[in-house]
Amino acid sequence: MRLLIVTSQFPIAGEPNRGRPIHQTVRALSELADVRVLSPIATYPRHALGQWAAPRSYLFRAADPSHAVPGCDVRYLDYPALPLVSRPFNGWLCGRALHAPLREFAPDVVLSYWLYPDAFGAMRAARRAGLPLVVGARGSDLRVRDAVSKRLTRPVLHAARRILVVSEDLGRVAVRDYAADPARIRAIPNGCDASIFHPQDRAEARAALGLDADAEWVVYVGRLVPEKGLRELLDAAAALAPQRPRLRIALVGEGPMRAELDSRIAADSALRVTMPGAQGPQEVARWMAASDLVTLPSYSEGHPNVLVEALACGRPVVATPVGGIPEVVDADCGLLVPARDPVALADGLRQALDRQWDDAALARRFSRGWDAVAADTLRACEEALAEHRAGPR
Structure with a gap:
């Protein structure tokens, strides 16, 4: 054909x-x-x-x-x-x-x-x-x-x-x-490309990226746009900061919100946020491996590949129950919280960070190439x- x-x-x-x-x-x-x-x-x-x-x-x-x-x-x-x-x-x-x-x-x-x-x-x-x-x-x-x-x-x-x-x-x-x-x-x-997205050692990934080995890393991967819930994510991180001083946020991607996010981070000393810019698949997989969890607090989604890839890397996810996300995420691999709700997002991040996850079991959920x-x-x-x-x- x-x-x-x-x-x-x-x-x-x-x-x-x-x-x-x-x-x-x-x-x-x-x-x-x-x-x-x-x-x-x-x-x-x-x-x-x-x-x-x-x-x-x-x-x-x-x-x-x-x-x-x-x-x-x-x-x-x-x-x-x-x-x-x-x-x-x-x-x-x-x-x-x-x-x-x-x-x-x-x-x-x-x-x-x-x-x-x-x-x-x-x-x-x-x-x-x-x-x-x-x-x-x-x-x-x-x-x-x-x-x-x-x-x-x-x-x-x-x-x-x-x-x-x-x-x-x-x-x-x-x-x-x-x-x-x-x-x-x-x-x-x-x-999902299993040759790229698969479990890796968290400590080795953090060392390769120059990240704090003892921090709690929450990673977002995607476009920097309001519809991805990034304002709510920073609000949630600021609310968690007093109780979790080791919390760090990584926003991996580019988009029209970059200047706004830079300004917000500079104005709030409680926010510990890293923005490495857009990354290729190998680098995205390394950021996921370095994380404690991956988050996607979107207002709307189709079938977000970032969540499939995060799970393939053996990392739990915190996301919103919009679009096709509930077809990917359930209680065995992550938490779903209401969209546009920074309080609920903060609670979901806290629960996910406190829970012990089976990395190997998460990675086995998706094998579709x-x-x-x-x-x-x-x-x-x-x-x-x-x-x-x-x-x-």
Whole structure:
């Protein structure tokens, strides 16, 4: 099968960990099919129009067309955009950029991750070429907040022959909020690379990172954005500090909250927080190994790979019962606390730090590799192709 992947959530120059679960899936798919990735990136006229023309919800980086991604045939495309102003048209602009390279590759199936604008553009390009469309939702692209993106996501889900979601919860959201056909939904949870994420000696990991060997380390891994509950995490850490002077927090990642977090940490001497920035998978695994627990106090999630990887490293987790998190975390491997509640989060962290955990038992919970994810994904694409060849719905 010739499979064209369309997604902006893919590694780019300066952000090599972007879209890591999709990258892992594509690498494994490339062993099973002839795969090419088209990564459409919105281009903002920052230099011509000033800083106001750059998106503020994430750290914008322009794509480098020459950037290579190991194990993947990827081509980066750009299309013009303005924050908020062009949002209703970004799907059309994205689709226009896809037409020519899609014809050149001549795929059997188009698979697009990220519903708007990526999958909307892929829908238009696939329809023009007479090809079946499969779409993959990651979480926040289904739980969209703005009315424009939500309205333009609906036709994508109705046009797709198959809808791939990373959790059963997201499948229910697609049916409830978009009237998607349940028969076309396939839940394909993320995998985990056991060659990277596995139990390691905590003392050795702390020594390698130069961390205090006797401290209680709570590690967060992800984007530095408010929706991840980072303000609540610092509030909880400040509340625990008088009783737990050895408590340390590590925020591993980058994002638009960096300056705010720096300011908060500088202003509160009780907070002992380390921010090493974005890290590659090997380094993330070392931070997890160095931790006493990993936390993810998000407001919303799909199927957070960071929790799967933490457990694979033999570390318990404290998270919130949102999205697909309860499909990953139960009382045997962590604690779930209400979102947006720093008091409950502080209590959950305290309980988890005081409890004795069986590292080996935690690590045995997940053994699903990316080859299994790729096989399930290819099977869904084959279903879509067979249905397409059988004729109209």
